[in-house]
Amino acid sequence: MAKYLLLKHYRGAPAAVNDVPMDQWSPEEISAHVQYMNDFAARLEKTGEFVDGQALAPEGAWVRYDGEGRPPVTDGPFAETKDLIAGWMIIDVDSYERAVELAGELSAAPGAGGKPIHEWLEVRPFLSAPPTITE
Amino acid sequence: MDEALLRSLTPSVLGILVRRGADFAAAEDAVQDALVEAVRVWPADLSPSSRLRSSKGDPIRDPKGWLVTVAWRKFLDATRADTARRRREDLVDEEPAPGPAPAVDDTLQLYFLCAHPSLTPSSAVALTLRAVGGLTTRQIAQAYLVPEATMAQRISRAKRTVSGVRFDQPGDVATVLRVLYLVFNEGYSGDVDLAAEAIRLTRQLAAAIDHPEVAGLLALMLLHHARRAARTGPDGSLVPLAEQDRGRWDTGSIAEGVGILQAALARDRLGEFQAQAAIAALHADAPTAEETDWVQIVEWYDELARLTDSPVVRLNRAVAVGEADGPRAGLAALAVLDDSLPRHAAVAAYLHERDGDLATAARLYAEAARKAPDLAERDHLTRQAARLNARRCG
Numbered sequence: 001m002a003k004y005l006l007l008k009h010y011r012g013a014p015a016a017v018n019d020v021p022m023d024q025w026s027p028e029e030i031s032a033h034v035q036y037m038n039d040f041a042a043r044l045e046k047t048g049e050f051v052d053g054q055a056l057a058p059e060g061a062w063v064r065y066d067g068e069g070r071p072p073v074t075d076g077p078f079a080e081t082k083d084l085i086a087g088w089m090i091i092d093v094d095s096y097e098r099a100v101e102l103a104g105e106l107s108a109a110p111g112a113g114g115k116p117i118h119e120w121l122e123v124r125p126f127l128s129a130p131p132t133i134t135e
Numbered sequence: 136m137d138e139a140l141l142r143s144l145t146p147s148v149l150g151i152l153v154r155r156g157a158d159f160a161a162a163e164d165a166v167q168d169a170l171v172e173a174v175r176v177w178p179a180d181l182s183p184s185s186r187l188r189s190s191k192g193d194p195i196r197d198p199k200g201w202l203v204t205v206a207w208r209k210f211l212d213a214t215r216a217d218t219a220r221r222r223r224e225d226l227v228d229e230e231p232a233p234g235p236a237p238a239v240d241d242t243l244q245l246y247f248l249c250a251h252p253s254l255t256p257s258s259a260v261a262l263t264l265r266a267v268g269g270l271t272t273r274q275i276a277q278a279y280l281v282p283e284a285t286m287a288q289r290i291s292r293a294k295r296t297v298s299g300v301r302f303d304q305p306g307d308v309a310t311v312l313r314v315l316y317l318v319f320n321e322g323y324s325g326d327v328d329l330a331a332e333a334i335r336l337t338r339q340l341a342a343a344i345d346h347p348e349v350a351g352l353l354a355l356m357l358l359h360h361a362r363r364a365a366r367t368g369p370d371g372s373l374v375p376l377a378e379q380d381r382g383r384w385d386t387g388s389i390a391e392g393v394g395i396l397q398a399a400l401a402r403d404r405l406g407e408f409q410a411q412a413a414i415a416a417l418h419a420d421a422p423t424a425e426e427t428d429w430v431q432i433v434e435w436y437d438e439l440a441r442l443t444d445s446p447v448v449r450l451n452r453a454v455a456v457g458e459a460d461g462p463r464a465g466l467a468a469l470a471v472l473d474d475s476l477p478r479h480a481a482v483a484a485y486l487h488e489r490d491g492d493l494a495t496a497a498r499l500y501a502e503a504a505r506k507a508p509d510l511a512e513r514d515h516l517t518r519q520a521a522r523l524n525a526r527r528c529g
Contacts, residue, residue, distance in 0.1 A: 001256065046288050047292065050282070051282065093257075127509050130373060130510075130512055133320050135415070
């Protein structure tokens with residue numbers, strides 16, 4: 001029983017095997033990809049392992065505090081930022097091995113030519129609640 | 136309405152339905168429905184004095200009988216609806232089938248079924264909390280921070296997994312104890328107090344089966360639960376054992392745990408939970424951290440290592456050796472262990488600090504913080520690193 005975040009990147013991950021930008025796929029290929037993602041989430045809900053899944057817009061802004069009584073400063077997006085998150089899925093599984101297995105399946109989503117993208121997904125464990133028994 | 140009373144009746148009511156011939160999955164749903172109805176219609180006061188005033192046939196006089204009647208009716212309704220939907224003939228009698236008389240160990244059988252080895256740990260935990268504990272799917276989902284739909288699927292999958300298991304087969308009590316240990320140890324703190332629930336379920340199990348390891352686990356839980364108020368500071372930070380205000384330990388819980396443990400140990404069938412409880416009891420017995428009997432604790436870790444051969448036990452043993460024979464001895468015990476073990480760096484940091492090597496200790500505390508599996512521990516270890524760095528520079 002541990003939660004993991006499966007992170008999908010627009011930018012910053014190593015190059016996928018089937019590395020064709022999505023706007024160069026056929027409409028049917030895009031539909032097939034979306035269907036695969038939906039089916040995957042539905043299947044995880046059935047196995048009792050799904051927690052959450054969200055997609056993020058590629059454009060965002062940087063925001064920071066600018067001192068008492070002043071509005072926050074906004075800036076960006078910065079083109080030089082290496083890492084850009086595209087979306088995530090949160091799963092609740094019995095083992096790290098299971099998290100890796102599911103990330104592998106998610107990475108097999110079809111892309112250009114209907115072939116698996118083999119994209120790199122980042123698997124990050126959640127920090128859990130502390131155990132009761134410590135010694 | 137007394138929710139504790141209601142939930143304590145769950146396993147026996149479910150057992151009666153199964154013995155009358157209902158299949159486990161449908162019976163379990165029916166009992167849940169009956170529990171929900173009880174919450175809705177039962178009067179607020181189910182105390183013995185109000186029971187005396189009540190008339191025959193109402194839930195106050197006979198809560199269990201009321202639940203059995205309502206759950207059976209729910210089961211028949213559901214079965215009929217299901218049967219009608221499949222355009223089958225209604226084969227279900229209005230009257231309960233004359234099954235065998237309810238056996239005293241229905242509760243025990245339910246524990247075995249819900250901890251069946253074919254289930255994954257998370258499924259066994261969820262099914263146990265619902266079918267034995269009488270918690271709702273929503274409560275269990277909230278306790279484990281997953282959506283209700285996910286938890287509902289986990290539970291129904293678990294029920295399908297055990298659907299072929301015969302209800303009257305004897306199970307292995309060790310699998311049940313592992314599930315209860317998980318509920319106690321890995322419980323998040325939400326509206327449902329999972330630690331208290333684990334204690335309740337283990338107590339109920341101890342009443343159903345006479346087994347020294349069940350007693351050992353119950354003692355272990357009580358002894359750790361006794362320290363709960365002292366384990367976290369007002370800001371939620373983790374307070375290590377040595378720094379806890381022992382005046383805030385629950386002496387009633389400690390006395391009960393020690394009593395249960397002594398009776399179990401007297402039977403001379405040692406197991407890992409009794410050994411763990413013995414270690415907890417030695418800590419509970421020390422008026423101050425300095426007065427802890429570390430020599431005896433090391434001996435119990437030796438027993439525990441013989442029983443489980445767990446590397447985590449040997450890691451904890453190294454801490455105890457460090458206290459009993461000095462940090463150098465602790466570091467020597469640590470040196471033979473794999474340094475990829477969880478908390479290895481934290482233990483090494485502690486022993487190096489006690490040995491006076493603050494630079495190494497600070498570096499290891501920072502490394503341990505990066506590897507910490509939970510937030511409170513990470514913050515605690517980061518503070519340790521910061522404290523040593525400030526002392527070295529200041």
